[in-house]
Amino acid sequence: MNSNEQQIDRIVSNVLRRVQSQAGAQSEHAGSGHPKSGRAAVMKAAGHVEICEFPLREIGPDEILVHVEACGVCGTDIHCYKSDPFELAPVVLGHEGTGEVLEVGRDVKMDSVGKPVRVGDKIVTSILDTSDACMIAKYNPLKSNLCDDLRVYGLLPNEPDNHFNGYFGDYVIIRPGSSFFVVNEMSVDLRCLIEPAAVVCHALERAKNCGSTLNFRSRVVVQGCGPIGLLMIAVLRTYGINNIIAIDGNSSRLEMAATLGADELVNYKDFMGIDDLAAKVQSLTKGLGAHFGFQVTGVPAAFSNLFKCIRRGGGICEVGHFVDGGECAINPHLDICRKEITLIGSWVYNSFEYPNAYHFLQRAEQIGLPVCSLITHKFPLDQIEEAFQVNLRQEGVKVVVQANRLSKSKQ
Incomplete structure (x- = not known):
């Protein structure tokens, strides 16, 4: 076998191993069944967070189930924790989050920029669609960030059948009308910085x-x-x-x-x-x-x-x-x-600006800016109140809360 044949043989072998690995990961997730329950950090009142266990309902055909990997603590989370200014309690906070896709509804085929979405993909979410009644979005879609009914995961009230609306928990259910992005090529730390x-x-x-x-x-x-x-x-x-x-x-x-x-x-x-x-x-x-x-x-x-x-x-x-x-x-x-x-x-952002944000982070790393050094503290979910206190004391810079890892999750 000459050198060209050997090179081709290596390429084919690598592709086959990658396909088999992906198939194994997907069959493993499928075989494990839908999780029956999960934890979520519920802010029940200003200054009071409890880790609670909730049943996890089946997802609909146009929804996605995500296992949370990590979520940054935002200044907005701290404002909510201190005084609940938006009167959301009880609520599961956390919007600077990212995670791994566990289940994809049969009607969901691609993310908000046309990338296919599959079990095992790493994703982030942005703003949910605004209501049809919003006159700002109706007449100026580029200003939808100014809608009074602007909705973001981690700032959504709990629902009777769904407590997984924020990233400070084990799971997030991505609902219809959400903007989300597949970002497999980015580290978990870099993904936690996409929202800010x-x-x-x-x-x-x-x-x-x-x-x-x-x-x-x-x-x-x-x-x-x-x-x-x-x-x-x-x-x-x-x-x-x-x-x-x-x-x-x-x-x-x-x-x-x-x-x-x-x-x-x-x-x-x-x-x-x-x-x-x-x-x-x-x-x-x-x-x-x-x-x-x-x-x-x-x-x-x-x-x-x-x-x-x-x-x-x-x-x-x-x-x-x-x-x-x-x-x-x-x-x-x-x-x-x-x-x-x-x-x-400047008021938050629009969902179509997310690709600009993650390309900025990738480019920043390429030119030698250590953007991930912003993350100075990491805490497990059951220590979320300590994470909040570190933020309140302005120790370090960016604090991240990590959920439990899946046993076979690709890191």
């Missing part, structure tokens, strides 16, 4: 389309280096922004900002007040201020301060206020009119 990555990708698109300058020479401030702020820095660097100033009061998060693409690190605690801080930013931007700023803190006073760091003709994108954090004072003349500032808001 969609937030920053949406903010970047909003900033790009507002008329302000964002190009290779732009000097951009990112105020706030929590998980979203750090991802904002990474997406700006991946996009090609070469002058990024990170502002935060936590030195370890500023150090992480440097690894993700920030060129200048500014700890606001080192300055006497906003005028002193603004002078520092001006010294880093040829005395003019930044071309653009992303406000990612969720602190109203920080939003007010950011205006002082932006040059005339610049812009600001507010990303950090998903819940009502209160009011702040700005000077319309000095902060907006005289500078002719372009001010825009």
Whole structure:
């Protein structure tokens, strides 16, 4: 046998082994039967979560059963845990999740971008379809993220026959009308970052389309280096922004900002007040201020301060206020009119932006940005309250809750 024949023989053997392995995995899942029950972390009231066991109903022809692998803890989860601002309790939280497909309804053939979906695939979910009564989505489908009835797994109330609506549990039932994506080529850690990555990708698109300058020479401030702020820095660097100033009061998060693409690190605690801080930013931007700023803190006073760091003709994108954090004072003349500032808001994302988000994460890794280093803590499901407390204490950056692994699950 010559070398070409040997190479062909190896290729054929590898393909046969792969097909046999996939067939074995699917037959194993099919033979094991539908799980009878599973655990879910139910937030029964603000500040109170219980791990409960629930029956797991059969899925319908247009549904998917997913075994949860992991789910990031979002700031929204923490707001819900602290005060239940959306009055969802009892509810199973968790929307930054991913898992493995266990069952596929007979009418489900492909994901939201046309990839075939099969047992064993790794998937993530995005926004559910809005109701037909939503006038915003009806007349402007590209703004469906602004619908009042926007629905996301992990922010859906429990149902009498289904408690698996969030990723802080063993299973999720993907219902009809959901947007979901097969992402087999990505690690579980990277998959847990797709949802927050969609937030920053949406903010970047909003900033790009507002008329302000964002190009290779732009000097951009990112105020706030929590998980979203750090991802904002990474997406700006991946996009090609070469002058990024990170502002935060936590030195370890500023150090992480440097690894993700920030060129200048500014700890606001080192300055006497906003005028002193603004002078520092001006010294880093040829005395003019930044071309653009992303406000990612969720602190109203920080939003007010950011205006002082932006040059005339610049812009600001507010990303950090998903819940009502209160009011702040700005000077319309000095902060907006005289500078002719372009001010825009960014609200979550649209489902069609998910592919943009996971391609961003893949590209970020390719250029050497350690985005998975954002995940600093991992907890099993039965320690979810400790995961919440670590987040509340702002220890580390991104906290992830892991469910039990399937015995034969592909990792």
